[in-house]
Amino acid sequence: MPVAKGTSLDPARTRDAILASATELLYERGLDGAGVADLCSAVGASKETLYRHFGSKDGLIEAALEARSERVLRWLTGAAEAAGDAPAARLAAIFDALGGWYAEPGFRGCAIVNSAVQHHHAAPVRAVAGRHLDRYLHLLIDIAERAGADHPRRLARQLLMLIEGATVLADHAGTDARGSAASDARQAALDLLHAVTYRQK
Amino acid sequence: MPVAKGTSLDPARTRDAILASATELLYERGLDGAGVADLCSAVGASKETLYRHFGSKDGLIEAALEARSERVLRWLTGAAEAAGDAPAARLAAIFDALGGWYAEPGFRGCAIVNSAVQHHHAAPVRAVAGRHLDRYLHLLIDIAERAGADHPRRLARQLLMLIEGATVLADHAGTDARGSAASDARQAALDLLHAVTYRQK
DNA sequence: CAATCATCGAACCGATCGGTACTATCTTCC
DNA sequence: GGAAGATAGTACCGATCGGTTCGATGATTG
Structure with a gap:
């Protein structure tokens, strides 16, 4: 699910979308095979948004694996x-x-x-x-x-x-x-x- | 076993030394965790020597895994x-x-x-x-x-x-x-x- | 001794990557 | 309508990495 431009409708929704997309892409390409730019473009999010929600690529990885x-x-x-x-x-x-x-x-x-x-x-x-x-x-x-x-x-x-x-x-x-x-x-x-x-x- | 400077005594020996060292380091740090420079310094070889014997990092990896x-x-x-x-x-x-x-x-x-x-x-x-x-x-x-x-x-x-x-x-x-x-x-x-x-x- | 070969060490190159900063845009809320 | 917050998009930075090149060194061979 792509994230619209100024969607402040629900930050949690954005987070979930990134998480779901990353979970798939990290599995498909491997932890190192999927770059942060790839993870962003796969869900239509910007790097800033990703880093605001997860702090770092490792943070995203942990959250995705736990999910x-x-x-x-x-x-x-x-x-x-x-x-x-x-x-x-x-x-x-x-x-x-x-x-x-x-x-x-x-x-x-x-x-x-x-x-x-x-x-x-x-x-x-x-x-x-x-x-x-x-x-x-x-x-x-x-x-x-x-x-x-x-x-x-x-x-x-x-x-x-x-x-x-x-x-x-x-x-x-x-x-x-x-x-x-x-x-x-x-x-x-x-x-x-x-x-x-x-x-x- | 470190390789001496002008050792043309036995190129096969050099190859074996690199292979043995790489086999261990690649296992210990992972394929991507061990850089070519690391693999070289671990055995005291130069990049040129490594690439002459194995062509590429992937070539070395294959040879090490096969061994x-x-x-x-x-x-x-x-x-x-x-x-x-x-x-x-x-x-x-x-x-x-x-x-x-x-x-x-x-x-x-x-x-x-x-x-x-x-x-x-x-x-x-x-x-x-x-x-x-x-x-x-x-x-x-x-x-x-x-x-x-x-x-x-x-x-x-x-x-x-x-x-x-x-x-x-x-x-x-x-x-x-x-x-x-x-x-x-x-x-x-x-x-x-x-x-x-x-x-x- | 001279030529050849293997080697080390270091410099270098282009690409990629994680992460940051900034601007413009859109939505929501007051 | 205006302030505030979330977002996309882009440019950018420093570091790392695989791979190449080159000069110097030493051993081997004839």
């Missing part, structure tokens, strides 16, 4: 809850949702993890990534606990490894093979869940 | 073979080796995958990453076949997801928790292998 993290977790939590109460169904729903994401044309891996790799030195970016993985983990811990796993946190870490690993592999696969990354991971995840459930009974 | 990929695969293949013929033992040995790597002070994730993320647009870097994952996959397919898995390639992909996912998580864990990333992944990998073996009998 994306919340959106992703909301999306996956919703997908899991929509699948009912059965842990296996919830887990399967997460991988199915991921499979849909992998198949999208602009898929380039996990934006948060990618950003942490690109700015490995930047503490704020690493912090956002840490919180993101932590939120992810809690979603999986909940499933592992519902399944009655004897070590739910460990199972959750293993499931998160499958998710992040599948995301990496999907990013390196041809567009055709990305779907199998999600279904392979899904099967492995259900196997792990199954092993835990069986082992207990 | 690292071969080294990593040689290392893991050796670790697997040293563990004997039993598939489970070979698999466990790989994760144990990875655990040692995760615990090293300078660990920053998988250099190849990180590079592909940083230069997502660069076809040569993506190609090196693709070959790297392919070599990795073949190492795991060999184990999966020896274990008698009914779908060895699928199992290998799942194991590779665990490895790459564990590497990502280890990179985001505190130095203390990196060991558990490897052991968690190891347990999950053996569970998957076990499930396949059992299912068959």
Whole structure:
């Protein structure tokens, strides 16, 4: 959404527009591949406006990553809850949702993890990534606990490894093979869940 | 190893020294974080020498990544073979080796995958990453076949997801928790292998 | 000794980038 | 209608970077 010239209608709207546009462009081109001028022209804003709202490019990056993290977790939590109460169904729903994401044309891996790799030195970016993985983990811990796993946190870490690993592999696969990354991971995840459930009974 | 002033003793030696130094510095600081001047001063070479041997920074990057990929695969293949013929033992040995790597002070994730993320647009870097994952996959397919898995390639992909996912998580864990990333992944990998073996009998 | 080659060190170039400053314009509010 | 605030657009600045060039130095070879 382009921002009109003298729009003082709602500064928050301007901020949101910049944030939404930047979130996409930073994912598409990478943190260093998208210059401040690019981020401005993509949304039709001026540099002054961008710097007034976010202080610096790094500030914008942090805000954009935080927004994306919340959106992703909301999306996956919703997908899991929509699948009912059965842990296996919830887990399967997460991988199915991921499979849909992998198949999208602009898929380039996990934006948060990618950003942490690109700015490995930047503490704020690493912090956002840490919180993101932590939120992810809690979603999986909940499933592992519902399944009655004897070590739910460990199972959750293993499931998160499958998710992040599948995301990496999907990013390196041809567009055709990305779907199998999600279904392979899904099967492995259900196997792990199954092993835990069986082992207990 | 610094290069002496008029050393025409062995140009190949000069090339190797630059390559080895660059491989480390590019991993430590990232592809864009290490400038050509940094890469030169790190090994005591001049820009002219670097450009004569590698043509461009991208050329050096490709050569460094290719060298690292071969080294990593040689290392893991050796670790697997040293563990004997039993598939489970070979698999466990790989994760144990990875655990040692995760615990090293300078660990920053998988250099190849990180590079592909940083230069997502660069076809040569993506190609090196693709070959790297392919070599990795073949190492795991060999184990999966020896274990008698009914779908060895699928199992290998799942194991590779665990490895790459564990590497990502280890990179985001505190130095203390990196060991558990490897052991968690190891347990999950053996569970998957076990499930396949059992299912068959 | 002379020619050749690889190399270092430093200067240099053009491009790009993050960030700042200024002006003109538009909207809102009083 | 006039003041105040938000904005676009543009020019600009200093720093950094990849890459080139050149002169001086030392080792190798015949």
